[in-house]
């Protein structure tokens with residue numbers, strides 16, 4: 001069922017209100033994560049285990065552990081992969097240096113980089129070719145940022161926190177562009193852009209939004225219900241950027257409390273004290289089975305009334321990587337099972 005958000009209620013009214021759950025839609029798997037997970041599953045079926053994957057294919061504990069059980073070996077770097085073996089690159093993307101290392105070791109590669117991350121890589125290349133200084137708004141140390149910066153390390157400067165804005169040093173203030181990581185908070189990114197614009201009035205914007213549709217749609221959905229929620233549970237892993245942003249956005253949009261959990265058993269019962277309305281959502285790397293387990297947990301404790309708050313219907317899907325498609329002979333469309 002779909003609801004439209006209602007006005008927030010006073011604390012005094014909360015205990016008298018019926019227990020209910022507001023369930024965000026869209027939530028969970030995005031097209032890029034679905035493609036990456038299906039890529040690894042198809043690689044296992046087509047070539048047999050072991051399949052090596054550089055870094056976590058997507059930032060979700062359950063997905064990673066399930067794939068490990070099926071014969072996937074996750075490595076940090078390509079030098080851990082035996083010469084000539086098959087390695088899949090994760091949805092977050094890799095720099096040209098990583099492709100080169102893989103080629104030097106004669107590795108067979110399948111690149112599961114999300115096409116929306118690839119789009120940002122292409123923007124970096126284009127602006128670097130045109131001799132711009134590129135200010136990449138993103139989180140230091142995140143794999144996506146490492147891959148994107150690696151397209152033009154001499155031209156890209158990372159802007160993470162507000163204090164980084166003052167540290168930026170450009171050659172020509174009239175040739176500066178900002179780009180961003182795909183999984184940031186939309187509002188926080190615009191704050192950073194405003195700060196940068198104060199320093200560089202000619203700052204150019206990306207040709208199209210870098211924060212992807214899935215990240216912004218999930219933030220819009222959680223914002224729509226947050227003010228009504230005494231508690232928001234975001235299902236997602238600690239290393240998932242877009243999941244962590246959902247907790248922050250929920251709190252900024254008026255939720256009284258919000259927590260990030262991998263599994264239902266991580267809910268602390270004390271969080272539910274005095275709570276009437278619980279909001280539930282999940283990050284873009286989270287299979288919906290984990291959300292259903294949270295709903296079961298809540299139902300067992302009296303929160304069985306679930307209303308879906310729909311702010312968008314997503315229909316985006318991406319084709320599997322070309323390197324894999326050519327070897328898929330049967331059941332090319334069979335669905336992913338890590339869902």
Ligand code: SF4
Nearest residue numbers: 030032033114182212
């Ligand atoms: S969150 Fe966005 S950029 Fe990341 S994999 Fe999903 S669709 Fe692609």
